Amino acid sequence: MQQWWRDAVLYQIYPRSFADSDGDGVGDLPGITARLGHIADLGADGIWLSPFYASPWADGGYDVSDFRAVDPRLGTLEDFDAMVAAAHGLGLRVMVDIVPNHTSEEHPWFRDALAAGPGSSERDLYVFRDGRGEDGGLPPTNWRSTFGGPAWTRVEDGQWYLHLFAREQPDLNWDEPRVREEFRGILRFWSGRGVDGFRIDVAYALVKDLREPLRDLVLVDGGRFEDIAANPDHPLLDRPGVHEVYRDWRRVLAEFDPPRATVGEVWLPGDRRRLYTRPDELDQAFNFDFLRTEWDADSYRRVIDASIADAAHVGTAPTWVVGNHDVVRPVSVLGLPRGTDQGTWLLSDGRDPEPDLELGTRRARALALLELALPGSAYVYQGEELGLPEAAGLPAEALEDPRWERSGRTDKGRDGCRVPLPWTPDGPSYGFGAGGSWLPQPEGWGRWSVEAESGDPGSVLNLYRRALAHRPDFCADRTLVWDDTLNLGPVLAFWRGPGVLVLVNTGREPVELPPGEVLVASTELDGRLPGDAAVWLRRV
Ligand code: NOJ
Secondary structure, three states: OHHHHHEEEEEEEEHHHHHOOOOOOOOHHHHHHHHHHHHHHHHOOOOOOOOOOOOOOOOOOOOOEEEEEOOOOOHHHHHHHHHHHHHHHHEEEEEEOOOOOOOOOOHHHHHHHHHHOOOOOOOHOOOEEEOOOOOOOOOOOOOEOOOOOOOOOEEOOEEEEEEOOOOOOOEEOOHHHHHHHHHHHHHHHHHHHHOOOEOOOOOOOOOOOOOOOOOHHHHEHHEEEEOOOOOOOOOOOOOOOOHHHHHHHHHOOOOOOOOEEEOOOOOOOHHHHHHHHOOOOOOOOOHHHHOOOOOHHHHHHHHHHHHHHHHHOOOOOEEEOOOOOOOOOOHHHHHOOOOOOOHHHHOOOOOOOOOHHHHHHHHHHHHHHHHOOOOOEEEOOOOOOOOOOOOOOOOOHOOOOOHHOOOOOOOOOHHHHHHOOOOOOOOHHOOOOOOOOOOOOOOOOHHHHHHHHHHOOHHHHHHHHHHHEEEEHHOOOOOOOOOOOOOOOOEEEEEEEEOEEEEEEOOOEEEOOOOOOEOOOOOOOEEEEEOOOOEEEEEO
């Protein structure tokens, strides 16, 4: 099928934290190959791999020094080919991450740019500018890095370069034809090695308004810099010219049979996000509105309707995510009081307030049944299928996320959702590898291991397996029809396919179950659907 992604379930692998084959404490490609059976048994349709390219890991691999090489700590190109062959042998598609907004500071292009000096054509591949002030000692604009601090760093000869992320991640200049040509080559390289698609990092920020004079950002409400909502003509985000990049990529990816798929990371409101998935651009864009929705039936319904409508508007299929390697794990989010500031909570090492993990897990189970019932594709982040909570108590000295230092240690960052997976109830690094693990696994981590959960019919893992086994019953039918006749209170109720009724109770009180055969339930039922629970029923 050409558009296999339309209702696929993709399992996101964070390679350093999935499985370690050589005991060095870091996950690797042979580790993934050896554990692909877990993903096939789960019933997923494919994998998406976060970056595994050569990188100094200033940002966990999103700082790439060679886009055509595997980082030696993760393996070799041969290991990559073996992994793709094994995945395909199991019927799993393979999507890889592509990072076009920036390179690593160790990329040969950036090194050459530093050596070549101001005014050189090497510098034109990036965004170098002279500074402001008498001796050029002030950054060219007031732009801030997403990770904290200024978005400009000064080099020895006095010029400044732009980086929307860490200092070690200089932004490329997408006005440069050489940059565009290089990425065409990278897409062809991996497509030729058999990958089925690409996830595009920061897809909405490649093109910037670099006309002189560069425009400072304006401070709005209470000292934050304007975002896209405050300034639709933002100099850094969602520039109109970015769409031409994806039209071009679509032509490149159509050289392959079947055409390689694309999903963009587009943190924008729906009406702007959907422009990225017009028929001649990307296939899909991540829908982060769903991820950010409060545990509340009405809020979910609004987001689901809007997401389906946005996707339909441009003829694509919606995407659904409840977590990824950048956000606090859903079990913890759903176990925290509504409105908890996650950053402050992380700074308290996850203790203030103490999350109710039992409640969070109940809700995360119900949310999984919601996510996997919705029309479109779902992206499941490794560990979600185990119900892993956030490892919020990581000690400061273990943190690797650049957010921690760049924010002056006020933002603990994303390491808590990146702790290596537990595969066995005990043993060294809970079966992650024969040695340790690059981020410390919390005590008792083995309780969530694949082995422990496999043997427990009531585990989160077996819930995901059952749900994915039943998903084909209805997923080819792309409609969702709300049932407003049931009037069950704070309950999402909708029909999928030829007669599957999905109920998600976001309230605390149980509701009467309508008649039907239970296909999958997030909890025990007694003729009623308890609060914070979900069920798939087949009409009888
Ligand atoms: C988004 C990625 O998901 C995140 O992990 C990374 O830090 C930034 N882009 C920069 O590449």
